Amino acid sequence: MPLVAGVDSSTQSCKIVVRDADTGALVRSGAAQHPDGTEVDPAAWWAAFREASDAAGGLDDVAAIAVGGQQHGMVVLDADGEVIRPALLWNDTRSADAAADLVRELGAPSGEGSSDADGAQAWADAVGSVLVASLTVTKLRWLADAEPENAARVAAVALPHDWLTWRVAGFGPRSEGLEPDLSALVTDRSDASGTGYFDASAAGGAGEYRRDLLALALRVDVEAAERIVLPRVLAPGASGGVAAQDVAGSAVDGGALIGPGAGDNAGAALGLGMVTGDVAVSIGTSGVVSAIAAEQTADGSGMVTGFADAAGAYLPLACTLNASRVLDAARRMLGVDHAGLSRLALNAPAGAEGLVLVPYLEGERTPNRPDATGTLHGLRLATTRPEHLARAHVEGMLCGLADGLDALRAQGVPVERLLLIGGGAQSEAVRRIAPQVLGMPVTVPEPGEYVADGAARQAAWVLSGADSAPSWSTSQAQVYEAEPVPAIREQYAAVRDLV
Numbered sequence: 495m496p497l498v499a500g501v502d503s504s505t506q507s508c509k510i511v512v513r514d515a516d517t518g519a520l521v522r523s524g525a526a527q528h529p530d531g532t533e534v535d536p537a538a539w540w541a542a543f544r545e546a547s548d549a550a551g552g553l554d555d556v557a558a559i560a561v562g563g564q565q566h567g568m569v570v571l572d573a574d575g576e577v578i579r580p581a582l583l584w585n586d587t588r589s590a591d592a593a594a595d596l597v598r599e600l601g602a603p604s605g606e607g608s609s610d611a612d613g614a615q616a617w618a619d620a621v622g623s624v625l626v627a628s629l630t631v632t633k634l635r636w637l638a639d640a641e642p643e644n645a646a647r648v649a650a651v652a653l654p655h656d657w658l659t660w661r662v663a664g665f666g667p668r669s670e671g672l673e674p675d676l677s678a679l680v681t682d683r684s685d686a687s688g689t690g691y692f693d694a695s696a697a698g699g700a701g702e703y704r705r706d707l708l709a710l711a712l713r714v715d716v717e718a719a720e721r722i723v724l725p726r727v728l729a730p731g732a733s734g735g736v737a738a739q740d741v742a743g744s745a746v747d748g749g750a751l752i753g754p755g756a757g758d759n760a761g762a763a764l765g766l767g768m769v770t771g772d773v774a775v776s777i778g779t780s781g782v783v784s785a786i787a788a789e790q791t792a793d794g795s796g797m798v799t800g801f802a803d804a805a806g807a808y809l810p811l812a813c814t815l816n817a818s819r820v821l822d823a824a825r826r827m828l829g830v831d832h833a834g835l836s837r838l839a840l841n842a843p844a845g846a847e848g849l850v851l852v853p854y855l856e857g858e859r860t861p862n863r864p865d866a867t868g869t870l871h872g873l874r875l876a877t878t879r880p881e882h883l884a885r886a887h888v889e890g891m892l893c894g895l896a897d898g899l900d901a902l903r904a905q906g907v908p909v910e911r912l913l914l915i916g917g918g919a920q921s922e923a924v925r926r927i928a929p930q931v932l933g934m935p936v937t938v939p940e941p942g943e944y945v946a947d948g949a950a951r952q953a954a955w956v957l958s959g960a961d962s963a964p965s966w967s968t969s970q971a972q973v974y975e976a977e978p979v980p981a982i983r984e985q986y987a988a989v990r991d992l993v
């Protein structure tokens with residue numbers, strides 16, 4: 495019974511599952527918190543990984559491991575493997591102006607004769623996605639403009655999952671006595687597709703880096719951009735010869751195979767065993783609707799980003815900046831726990847009698863409103879009960895996801911079954927209100943760590959050397975049905991743009 499480990503290094507925490515490679519049965523698990531903030535020293539991810547692996551009873555008995563992680567974060571390394579500055583995460587909006595500049599520049603390379611819409615479509619055609627502050631390439635432009643001395647030191651650019659995979663493989667900064675071999679950095683097509691300088695549809699779907707776009711972002715010529723190390727993109731299910739080394743302080747025994755890993759949303763698709771027609775609705779720090787597709791999308795409106803999945807296909811996705819933390823904020827304001835918030839929300843009528851929250855508490859990405867703030871509309875004496883507030887927070891958060899679902903449909907993505915996952919999916923109110931807002935039943939798989947499970951499944955795939963991921967039995971699921979209440983979305987749509 496070989497064991498495999500899957501890791502989800504997400505925004506708020508690191509979660510590890512150890513599973514039986516043959517059956518997929520869960521053997522052990524562990525988790526540890528990440529620090530708050532949109533700028534984080536990657537050392538904190540390594541510390542949380544170590545703590546989570548201890549909590550999971552250690553990883554020295556696993557035969558393979560793969561790491562899934564929050565997408566887009568910019569990890570810049572110098573030639574000694576040192577992190578040059580704290581990583582800017584996907585939900586850091588300081589590169590919003592850089593995104594707008596890059597959109598304009600690609601639309602009109604000569605500086606004239608093009609609209610922002612042309613630029614947006616040019617990016618969508620080039621890399622599948624219109625640029626917003628979340629994408630790595632915009633963070634690199636911000637670095638070049640705001641911290642040129644740091645930009646000049648960049649020898650390699652990695653994503654959170656690439657960097658953690660490199661540490662698991664035993665590499666790291668020279669100052670810690672580790673081998674800083676930047677050529678040992680690896681990634682996968684799903685996470686690379688969220689950088690803004692990788693075209694997942696190129697080379698027959700294997701994908702190719704766009705060094706010209708990296709050069710544009712860093713304001714250097716293409717030759718200089720060629721010298722920057724970008725992680726080697728491993729094919730789905732390939733280890734590329736990457737194995738853990740016997741290094742002091744490494745949590746994994748020498749020889750264990752290391753999989754390519756994945757962006758967290760692609761990891762979840764693998765963990766859930768999603769097929770065409772399934773749409774994951776994930777309520778973590780980010781709110782995400784995503785689906786498996788055979789072709790890359792190129793949505794010039796920017797609502798849908800055209801990412802890749804972890805098995806060789808594509809993962810069109812709409813992602814909001816405001817999901818589970820909207821519920822956390824409501825809990826804080828109302829002084830209740832998760833269960834209390836849920837009870838309150840379910841004790842108000844659908845539509846909260848006209849109280850509407852536009853939940854842009856962290857700005858927003860879909861739609862692109864980096865500087866927006868949240869707003870409450872429809873406050874009357876009659877709508878100021880805690881129940882109304884709780885309900886408005888749940889409904890507002892779900893309305894953002896419903897808009898994303900419409901955008902997926904507009905890209906021709908079939909929507910047959912909604913799978914509700916992420917920390918926020920544990921809320922009974924979310925489960926029961928979601929079908930009213932999303933307009934169809936939602937399937938809630940057993941609570942679990944589906945990103946880490948996807949990574950574990952990938953690790954088992956690497957171990958097997960087979961052409962496709964092993965079929966593991968899927969978890970029990972509960973279906974929540976409710977009559978759709980279109981008025982909830984109508985009242986939201988009437989105020990959504992008044993920010």
Ligand SMILES: Nc1ncnc2c1ncn2[C@@H]1O[C@H](COP(=O)(O)OP(=O)(O)O)[C@@H](O)[C@H]1O
Pocket residue numbers: 504505506507777778779780818819821822832833916917918919920921922
């Ligand atoms: N029962 C619950 N009801 C609502 N939200 C919950 C519940 N349990 C956990 N959460 C929230 O889920 C979030 C963590 O979910 P997770 O999917 O792990 O996030 P991420 O992947 O972004 O790190 C936290 O904001 C937490 O407060």
Ligand SMILES: O=C(CO)[C@@H](O)[C@H](O)COP(=O)(O)O
Pocket residue numbers: 504505506563564565566584628688757758759778779780781782811813
């Ligand atoms: O930016 C995206 C997707 O494009 C986010 O989904 C991040 O990948 C973070 O995920 P969570 O930590 O919130 O699950």
